[in-house]
Amino acid sequence: MKDLGLTNLRWAYGLVDGLTQGGLRHAVISPGSRSTPLVLACRQHPRIQTRVHLDERAAAFLALGLARGRNEPVALIATSGSAPAHWFPAVLEASASQVPLLLLSADRPPELQDWGANQTLDQSRLFGVHVRAFFQAGLPEEDPDLIRQIQRLGAKAVARACWPLPGPVHLNLPFREPLVPQAPADAWPRESPDPVAVQQPRLMPQATAVRQLADLLNTGPGLLICGPDTYAPDFPQALLDLSARSGAPVFADPLSNLRFGPWPKDRVLSRYDRFLRRAADALPKPAWVLRFGAAPISKALCQYLAAQAVPQILVDPWGRWRDPSHRSHLVQADPALLCAQLRPQLRSRARDWHQPFWEAESRAQPQEAESDRIHPSRWIPELIDQLPEDSWLLSGNSLAIRYLDAWSGCGEKRLRIFCNRGTSGIDGTVSTLMGLSIAKGEKVVGLLGDVSLAHDLNGFWNAADREVVVIVLDNGGGGIFRQLPQAQLPDFEPYWCTPPNLDLAQVAALFCLGFQRVTTASEFRPALQRALATKGAQLIALSLDSA
Numbered sequence: 001m002k003d004l005g006l007t008n009l010r011w012a013y014g015l016v017d018g019l020t021q022g023g024l025r026h027a028v029i030s031p032g033s034r035s036t037p038l039v040l041a042c043r044q045h046p047r048i049q050t051r052v053h054l055d056e057r058a059a060a061f062l063a064l065g066l067a068r069g070r071n072e073p074v075a076l077i078a079t080s081g082s083a084p085a086h087w088f089p090a091v092l093e094a095s096a097s098q099v100p101l102l103l104l105s106a107d108r109p110p111e112l113q114d115w116g117a118n119q120t121l122d123q124s125r126l127f128g129v130h131v132r133a134f135f136q137a138g139l140p141e142e143d144p145d146l147i148r149q150i151q152r153l154g155a156k157a158v159a160r161a162c163w164p165l166p167g168p169v170h171l172n173l174p175f176r177e178p179l180v181p182q183a184p185a186d187a188w189p190r191e192s193p194d195p196v197a198v199q200q201p202r203l204m205p206q207a208t209a210v211r212q213l214a215d216l217l218n219t220g221p222g223l224l225i226c227g228p229d230t231y232a233p234d235f236p237q238a239l240l241d242l243s244a245r246s247g248a249p250v251f252a253d254p255l256s257n258l259r260f261g262p263w264p265k266d267r268v269l270s271r272y273d274r275f276l277r278r279a280a281d282a283l284p285k286p287a288w289v290l291r292f293g294a295a296p297i298s299k300a301l302c303q304y305l306a307a308q309a310v311p312q313i314l315v316d317p318w319g320r321w322r323d324p325s326h327r328s329h330l331v332q333a334d335p336a337l338l339c340a341q342l343r344p345q346l347r348s349r350a351r352d353w354h355q356p357f358w359e360a361e362s363r364a365q366p367q368e369a370e371s372d373r374i375h376p377s378r379w380i381p382e383l384i385d386q387l388p389e390d391s392w393l394l395s396g397n398s399l400a401i402r403y404l405d406a407w408s409g410c411g412e413k414r415l416r417i418f419c420n421r422g423t424s425g426i427d428g429t430v431s432t433l434m435g436l437s438i439a440k441g442e443k444v445v446g447l448l449g450d451v452s453l454a455h456d457l458n459g460f461w462n463a464a465d466r467e468v469v470v471i472v473l474d475n476g477g478g479g480i481f482r483q484l485p486q487a488q489l490p491d492f493e494p495y496w497c498t499p500p501n502l503d504l505a506q507v508a509a510l511f512c513l514g515f516q517r518v519t520t521a522s523e524f525r526p527a528l529q530r531a532l533a534t535k536g537a538q539l540i541a542l543s544l545d546s547a
Contacts, residue, residue, distance in 0.1 A: 005037075005181035006188070011140030012041035013189040014147040015173070018154025019102060020047040021196040023162070024073050026438075027104075028063040030056045032079020034119075035106035036179040037140075039077060044188055051438065053431075055458040056083050060090030061420075061428030062459070064099055065435020068418060069392065071230065073100035073161050080107045081119035084126060089427045094168045095130040096422025098230070098318065100161035101168040103131070109139060109176045123172050132167045133160040139174055148194055155196040163200045165318045202232075203317045205333030205341055213290075213331065213338075214345035216311055217246055220287025221353045224248045225305065227293030227322075228255030228421050231335060236263050238339035239292070243267040247349035248286075249357050253296045254395075254404045260384075260415035269357060270410045271364035273402075276300040283356055286310055292335050294322045294421070297405045366407060372520040374544055379524045380407035383447070383471070386528050387415060392440055394433045395419040396448030397426055398480040399473060404447070426452040430459030433468055443467040443532060450474050454500035457507065460537070464512035468538070469531045472504060475544035504541040514538040 016024075016038070027042045028051045029035075042048045051066075053059035056078050067074040078084045084105040094101045108120045125134050135153060138146075153171070161169040181188065224243055236258055243250050244267065252258040252268045259270050276283075277300045289312040295302055305312065306325035314321065314328040315335050321328075331338065366377040380403050387393065393415060395401045401419050408417075420432055430453065433446040446468060453472050473479065477497035481487060486496045493499065508515035514534055516527045518541065531538035 003182045004176060005178045006183045007142050008037035008140045008175050008179060009040050009044075009181050010142070010147060010189050011150055012037035012173075013044060014151040015137075015154045015171075016041040016045050016048060017192050018151035018156075018196060019075060019158055020045060021151070021192070022073070022155040022158025022198045024075055024102060024158055025049060026051070026063075026066055026070070027075040027077055028053060028059045028066070029077045030054060030059045030079070030083060032083060032106065033179065034080045034108065034175060035077050035104075037175055038104055038106060038173065040188070042075075042077070044190065054461060056086035057089060057428065058431040058456065058458045058461065060087040060101075061093075061431035061456070062435040062438075063101055064090050064094055064420070064428070065394070065418075065432035066439050067094075067099050067101060067435070068230075068432075069436045069439025073102055073158055075102040075104055077104045078106065079119075080105065080123065081121060084123060088127065089425065091127050091130050091168050093420050093422045093425065093428070097420065098166040099168075100158075100166045102157055102161055103127070103168055103170040105170065105172050107172050107174040109174045125170075126172075127168070127170055130168070131170045132165060133157065133169045135169075135171045137171060137173045139176065151194060152196060155198050159198050159200075165320075202334045202337060203332065205331070205338045209331055209333070210338065210341050210345065213313060214342055216288055216313070217290070217342070218347050221284075221349060222246065222248045222286045222288035222290060224250045225289060225291040225296065225301075226250055226256040226258050227253045227291065227296045228419070229293035231256070231293075235336040235339070236261060238336040240264060240267060242339040242343050242346075245343045245346045245348055247354070248290070249354055251296070251301060252410075253293065253298070254401070254408055254417050255297065255419055255421060256293055257416055259408060259410045260413055260417075262412055262414065265410045265412070268410050269361050270408065271361050271406070273298040273300050273406045274364040275360035276304050279360060280304050280307075283360065284353055288313070291315065291323075291328060295324055297401055297421070372522050374518065374521050374524070374542055376403040376407045378521045379542070380404060381409060382525050383445075383528065384408055384411065384415070386525065386532065387413070387445065388532070390414045392416045392418065392436055392444040394429070394436055394444065394446045396429045396446070396452045397421070397424045398449055398452075398478065399475075400447045400449055402480075427455050428459070429453075430456040430470070433470065434459055434463055434466055437466050437468050443469065445469045445471065447471045448473070449479065450476070450500050450502065450504075451478050451498060453504075453507075454502055460511040460513065463537045466537050467535070469528070469540065470513075470538070471528075471540045471542060473544055474504060474541045479544070504539065508539045511537070515541070517541045517543060519543045
């Protein structure tokens with residue numbers, strides 16, 4: 001009698017093997033029955049490490065954090081029905097942030113579709129335009145040629161998730177019952193069906209485009225803008241070499257990860273959000289602007305760039321025209337390679353013309369606090385100072401990332417700052433932090449608001465032994481809205497501010513986390529030192545003024 005459970009497993013193993021040949025090493029699994037062949041294949045395969053999370057939405061953001069931290073694709077596995085729909089918020093973020101995820105949704109076979117079968121819905125193209133590709137797999141077969149085909153499909157899916165534009169790829173995989181093999185485990189597949197090679201290129205800039213850009217940059221002094229993105233390791237030095245040659249200062253967004261590292265900081269501006277709000281009109285006018293990455297976090301910088309009636313060039317290897325002000329021309333090339341080829345063609349230019357930028361940067365340094373009030377001008381620099389070398393810091397959106405933008409400064413210490421800035425949502429921040437902690441294997445730190453925390457409490461499931469420090473801005477709800485016109489409306493509190501009204505000490509107790517509350521600025525440094533030195537997950541609540 002045919003062992004359909006073993007056929008399912010061999011088919012799933014061929015797929016998983018193809019995924020690993022493309023570079024997959026991690027899978028995040030949520031429990032379910034129909035996905036059993038995929039789970040068994042991942043558990044059986046020697047190159048796959050598995051993680052389990054019972055909440056599909058939290059699992060998806062955990063996979064997102066893991067993929068971001070390791071700079072490699074990660075798979076998600078869920079059963080049929082509504083389960084994969086809970087991935088959607090993380091899929092949107094992965095698509096917008098160019099994070100490669102492999103979405104493996106198990107499904108009922110065709111004969112159960114559209115007949116009212118339990119836990120069955122149309123899962124084809126479930127994520128619409130937000131995936132780089134969708135593949136509807138056929139039913140498992142024993143035919144070696146078809147197993148080779150499903151293996152190649154796995155490798156193809158990883159290739160599409162990583163290039164030409166990284167992002168999520170969805171594979172919908174139907175299985176007939178029985179789902180568990182009758183054969184003993186020693187008869188289960190262990191060998192790779194057939195080796196597969198997958199390679200990804202870097203986009204070289206065209207020589208004519210480099211010459212034209214050099215001609216423009218040689219017309220006068222300009223500015224270099226480095227927005228949020230994941231850049232190649234050789235980019236910071238290549239950009240700063242270009243800055244030294246052109247004399248152009250570098251406006252470095254915190255999510256560019258140019259503010260912290262062992263490269264010269266004498267050409268890097270980090271306090272522009274503050275000085276542009278006060279004195280943008282007094283600064284010298286550039287002849288050109290060369291931009292890398294997404295639009296900067298700083299609203300003041302975006303408004304300043306939109307007001308410059310000069311040529312603005314956006315460099316992007318994936319062809320993303322990320323310019324909401326519609327001011328830029330696009331050059332499609334690898335940023336580091338373009339900088340390296342552009343530099344020799346530039347005439348050396350002195351820095352005298354933009355000395356006012358450096359003077360403005362100096363004046364924007366935080367002043368010595370006269371009170372013990374918890375203000376970001378004090379505790380953000382202390383946070384940066386206390387983080388060990390090579391630390392990872394995940395910021396939430398809204399106020400958290402804006403505090404870092406305004407007050408982090410620069411330093412020689414290597415730090416990586418992350419934020420789910422693709423869609424700028426508050427969902428999944430805790431889970432993303434847990435994924436980063438898996439990727440790093442050492443203590444990581446998260447900075448997020450109280451609404452973000454409330455939105456992703458399930459992210460703390462099974463997190464007690466995770467090496468994380470979570471710093472919560474406990475300011476009674478959506479503090480960012482207090483800076484907007486909605487704050488004057490009579491129903492501001494219930495409809496916009498939405499205070500979570502959580503007892504954070506009880507939250508910590510529920511998930512077995514260490515807990516400290518900080519009520520004054522002088523308490524923050526010792527509290528952070530204790531949390532960094534203590535094993536396991538730690539929660540620090542910063543009591544901020546909600547007014």
